[in-house]
Amino acid sequence: MPDDTPFLPRTAAPTTPRPVPSWAKKKPPKSKAATRTKVTARKYLAPRDPHEHARKIAENVIDAWHQSFGGSSIDVPLGTVAALALLRNRPGLADWILNLQPHQLPQFFKEIYLGYWVKRPDLIARAIRLHDWAWNPDPDTQQLRAVHAITHRAINTGLLDLTGHDDPWRRSEADVLSPLLTGLRHKSDKKWRGEYHTPACVSDLMANMTVDKKFIKPGMSFREPAVGSGGMLRSIAQRLRDLGLNPHDFHWYGNDVDALAAACAAVNTIIWDLGPNCFIGCADSLAPEDDYGITLAEAQDAFTERDKAVDAATFIAATEGALRLLNQITTPKEKASV
Template sequence: MTEQLDLFSSFQPDETPAPPPAPTPARAPATVASPSRQPSPVRRATIRPLPDNGLPKDPSGRAADLGEAVAGVWHKQHGGTRIEVPIGLVAALCFVRQKDAHGPGLKAQILAQDDRQLIAMYRQIWSAQWLHRPDLIDRARILHEWLNDAEEPDKHRTYVVRAVTKTILDRGLLELTGHADPYLRAQADVLSPTLTALRSLGAQQGLGEYHTPSPISDSIAEVLLGELTTEMFTDHLKNLKPQQHIHDPAAGSGGMLRSAAQKLRREGLDPADFRWSMVDIDPIAAACAAVNALTWGLGPRVTVACADTLANPHAVEDAMAQARAVIEHRDRVVGQAHMIAAIRRTQHLLEQTTATAA
C-alpha cells in the first residue's frame, strides 16, 4: 500500500503500480518540449527562493485575459460549438519552448507558416508528445482528434485556427509556459480560464463545474499542506518514498495539484519524485489536466481519470490499466516502425551493392 496524501477525500488505491515511464524515443523537434525526466531518488535540496526572472507580472491575471481573448475570437469568427478545438490549440502551444530568448522570434516563425504548415505543426506537436507520454496524450484526445479527421480542415476552420493561434501568441502564452524550468511554467493554469470562458454559464452549471482561481488554490495548498509538510519534512523525511501519492478526486484541470507541486518545489523537493492522480467527470477538463501534468512537470507517475468519483471509486485503477494498454500499443507501433526502417535500410544497401556489381 502506497502512502497517500489525499487533499480532499479518503480515496484508497490498491497496490496496482502506476504505468512505467515511457522509454525515450528519437529526439523530438527542438520547439517541442521534452517530457518530464525519469524518476530519480528522492532528495532534499536546500530550501531557497526559486527564480522568477522573466516572469510576467500577475501570471494568473494574464492567463485569465488570454482565456477571455481566445473565447472572444473563437465566437466572433463563428468557430462553432466544438470548443475543444481552441482549447486544444492553447494546449498544444503549451508544449512549445522558447529555446533562445535572443534568437529568432518563435511567434513570428509560427505565424509565417501557410495554412497547410500550420495544421501540420499542430499535428507534429501532438504526435511528438504521444511518443513520449501516450497515456496522457490519449486522455487529452478530445483536444486533438479533430486534427485526424478524414477530411482536411476547410478554409473557414483553418482561418479560425490561424486567428486563434495569433491571439494566443499575442496574449503572451509563451511568456507563461515557454520556460525550460517547470516551476516557472506552473505559475498559472492557462487552460482552466480558457475552458471557463469558452463554456457557457448553463453548461458550467449543468456539470457543476466551477474552477478555482490559481491564487486561491495556491492559498488552499499552503494551508492544507502546511501541517503535512511540517511533519513530512521533519520527523518522516528519511522515510519519504517516490511512491508518496497525492490525489484530487474532483480535479478539474488540475489547479489544486499545480499549487501542491509548487509548494513542494518551494520546500526543495521535486514533484517528479511523487505519484499524482486526478479524476474529473468532464472529458475536456480531464484532457486539460493531462496536458497540464506535462506542462507543469509532475513527472512520470501521473494518472488522470475521466469518471464520476462517487459512482466509480476505482476510477484511478481503471485509468492505470487503460494507460498501460496505451503504452503497450505505443511500444508496438514504435517497434514496427523501427523494423520497417531497418528493412528499408537493408533493401537500400542491397540495391546499392547490386548496382555496384553490375
C-alpha cells in the same frame, strides 16, 4: 504607268529616339499574390500577475475565435492553445509559427502531440478531445482560419512567455487552460455540469496550509477526485518546489467526470512537469467502480500500444535501410555486366 520593278523593302527613315518616360525608369511592383509579408510577433507587456496574464490570453483567444466564426466546437481552440503551451520557447519560434499558413497548422499541432505521445502515450490519449480535430483529412476552411486567428492572438498576447520556460516552476505559475475552458462554455452548460474551478489564490492557500515540510516525504500520493484542469495539482507541485522537493518523487492522480476537463488536466500535467508517476482519469468518482484501477489499466494499454507502434516503425526503418544498402551493393555489378 505600272512599275514592273520587283518589290524591294524601303530603307527605314531615320528617327529621333523618344525620351524614356518616368514610369519606365522604376522597377515594376511585385505582385501581391506572389509575395508574402513576413509576420513578426508583437511585444506584449504582460501583467505582473501570471494568473491575470492567463486570463488575458483566454479572453483574447475567445474573442478571436468568435470574431472568426470558429463554431461551437470548443475543443478546437482549447487544443490549439494546449499544443502551443507544450512548446518550449526559443529565439525566432514565435515568428516562425506566425508565418505558417492556416492549412499548415493542423500538421504542426499533430507533430507536437506525437512528440509527447512517445513519452507519455497515456496522457496524450487522455487528451484526445483536444487534438482529434487536427487529424481530419478534410478540414473546414473557416475553422482553419479561426485556428489561424487564435494562434496569432495567443502568441501576440504572450502565451510562450508564460508557458515556454525551461524551468518548470516558471511555466507552472498559472493555468492557461482553466479560464479558457470556463470562458468558452456557456453559463447553462457550466451550471448543469457543476463545473466551477477553484480560484488559483484559494488552491495556493490550501496547498501552503496542508503541505508541510515536517511530514511531507517523497513517495507520498496526492489524489484529486474532481481535478478539473488540474489547478489543485499545480498548487501542490509549486509548494513542493518551494520546499526544495521534486514533484517527480511523488505520486499524482486526478480524476474528472468531464472528458474535456480531464483532457486539459492531462496536458497541464505535462506542462507543469509533475513526473512519470502522474495519471489522469475520466470517470465518476462517486461511482462504486475503482476509477484509479481503471485509469492505471488504461495507461498500461496506452504504453503497450506505443511500444507496438515503435517496434513496427523500427522494423520498417531497418528493412528500408537494408534494402537501400543491398541496392547500393548490387547496382554497380549490374552496370558492369551490361
